[in-house]
Amino acid sequence: MANNQTNDFTEWYLQTVQQAELMSYSPVRGSIIFRPDGFELWEHIQEEFNKFLRKEGIRNAYFPMLIPQSFFMKEADHIEGFAPELPWVTEVGNEKLEEPLALRPTSETMIGSAFSDWINSYRDLPYEINQWANVFRWEKKTLPFLRTSEFLWQEGHTAHVDEEDARRRTMRVLDEYARLCEEFLAIPVYKGQKTPSERFAGAVDTYSIEAMMKDGKAVQAGTSHYMGTKFAQAFDITYLNQENQHTLAHTTSWGVSTRLLGSLIMTHGDQNGLVFPPTVAPTQVVLIPVGPWKKNPAIMEKLDEIFATLKQKGIRVRLDDSNNSPGYKFNEWELKGACIRVECGPRDLENGHVMVKMRDLDGKETVKFEDLESYIDEQLQAMTPRLLQAAKERNKANEHYDINTLDELKAHIEKSKAEGKVPGFVLIGWDGTEETEAKIKEETGFTTRNIPFEVPMQKEFDIVSGKPAKHTLWIARAY
């Protein structure tokens, strides 16, 4: 199996995602192939988030992937933020294009231009659209799922009559992202506001959910932006208000991406491979015949029967009747993150039971044939909150509140390293200056994650300048 998880977490990650066949590298720099088990994780996330969209009356649409250069130029901060990472189509066949076309890194410009056409009156507002799409950002350093040149995401774009309504949408989506991560993916998150230097290019305010991986590093798992009227100005998104006056709309945008797959793996995976909550696991139950099962056809008959029953209930079940040894199969399905393993051999059959192993628990349970169906139902229900609870406890142990100076932070990092612990998330006081952020990053590699909505405790002084703190925020190393 993969490299030791504690020795070199990144190496463990890289080996696991390949060996478990979640992804393959591709011939295009920084782009990966989402293999079926990897892509299926994304399909379950799509399905879950689409439920929220339907409930909110936000409809899916699809916009062109190629964005004319002139569109990008309309919002100055936006082009400045994205320019270095943009791939450009300059030719078709053998002919040069008159205007280069960018591969979308995000669609504010394209959708802003459409909104300008579609929105006329206050009666059209709020105008709320979502898109599932591939996007491109040519990052220098890439990592499967977490940072790839092409990735998949959803991007929601909305226009509103005023700031209040736009901010309500921004927050409501952030709450849903947090719910999606915690209840559905069993990933605890930290909700808060990004500092100005970490804002989305062109946003007035950016809010994020941050997740802590097993190695203590952060992943920005989702963002929701309030744009004010900046994009409305750039793209002329105006409406006639009730007094018949032309008025600028307030817009928002928000997204989660296939980064979530990386977060899933790095939150739950263990030394034996992948661990997934049943909500998204491609294999919820795997049935494995053991002992001299080939000489005893009744074993496969029983397993076929169990398979049919579970399948019929919509459970994602697989039956491994290959020629590999049971031990090999146990390892393989642990690697792939099957939630529940059901074993049945000659003696089990005689005794009218199976042996059941939960992926996230030690030890096996003996379960009678007649109880198996309800046992599996219960375990599929119980596993997701159990994983969330475990992750929360781990996070708690890796949160640090008592670091008040840069020297203390450095000492903490060194001590963690020496003790084989992860440095985790550190709560600091911040005077609101970019100088502090730059200094922390330069000296420790830590970056500001967000200013949490729920501050565990108020910090009084800036960690670098020692001046009175304007905000209390989380810093961490980040993917």
Add this chain to the structure above:
Amino acid sequence: MANNQTNDFTEWYLQTVQQAELMSYSPVRGSIIFRPDGFELWEHIQEEFNKFLRKEGIRNAYFPMLIPQSFFMKEADHIEGFAPELPWVTEVGNEKLEEPLALRPTSETMIGSAFSDWINSYRDLPYEINQWANVFRWEKKTLPFLRTSEFLWQEGHTAHVDEEDARRRTMRVLDEYARLCEEFLAIPVYKGQKTPSERFAGAVDTYSIEAMMKDGKAVQAGTSHYMGTKFAQAFDITYLNQENQHTLAHTTSWGVSTRLLGSLIMTHGDQNGLVFPPTVAPTQVVLIPVGPWKKNPAIMEKLDEIFATLKQKGIRVRLDDSNNSPGYKFNEWELKGACIRVECGPRDLENGHVMVKMRDLDGKETVKFEDLESYIDEQLQAMTPRLLQAAKERNKANEHYDINTLDELKAHIEKSKAEGKVPGFVLIGWDGTEETEAKIKEETGFTTRNIPFEVPMQKEFDIVSGKPAKHTLWIARAY
């Protein structure tokens, strides 16, 4: 409303898809915006085809969109076929790429290369993958949905131990495409084999389903290709057979695209706008209060109650309580293709009934409140086969079997025009030469559609050369 459908069908189409808000033009040549009602049609098709994939054990995956130039060069016919239409990424940020990257027009090369890595033994076969993706073909003439520079599709790619197994997959998918069109979309299709000149670039055999639009023109609605070992040779897709010998796999590929949306509209639409089968209609039922309903709150109470009941059953229902007049609403929802319109005014309420209008039938029915739910269920069931039947009858009337020479074909075309009829599909004898195909196209604009599996009658002589016919096939003007 839109232009007259019989006078200028294309103009009717272009106006209808925009007015009904299925699409908008975009600033990128030949690329369209799929607005929510347009995109939802595609979502329903995806859902339906995914059921088939799941049943067949074919899993979804996602491959990089950018394809290195060198990949295209590996299969000579393939690059020759696609080269003129390929958009190229040549720069990122301000830097030139070492190797240009094409925007995928299809993914045989990318997936072939992955198959080469993943497939080792006969035990790995068949290896069957599907991808939902955006693809790019820079066509000279574009038409919303039917021919756009960027479009959405599914592409299935499979590898097999031998020709027999690969051909079985090719045909099975073609059958499913036909079923999808007929039973799900109510679009009758003609199944058959493409002539060599119309084959997919690199295929050994290409099979298609062809649909006849209301103006008698053909749409190639889906294709399934048997590749032989051509791509296996180009990308080294080999496996160890049971005798431990390296053996070339046989591959297939197959796809349907958002062209299906164009086919839907052009098959069922009428003078009043869109007509959709309930299987895909974004609005299955629309509820409209009529008469002085604002003075009589009990009307809206009743409609709210009906709305809640239908919604709860999963029916896509809308309640139009806007300030527009009933007549305006009737027109708007006919334009948008709502399947069933339910009207309720003061007198209806008194009498305990509603008025119901089916989009595809003349006249209204009176339906008692207590019968409405089951009436709607029945009508939603009945409408799709009814639309299919209507389309089949229209097709039948526009099939021509008695045209034996090019002069007769020209005369037929002129006569049709003079009589305001559509020239439709013409069954001809073909000697198997490209000369005949070229001559027909040059003189009449008709192209060979396919050699049908079920020939209505055998034609003895080639329509151009008069030589004995090798095949009997359909020709038509095509989108």
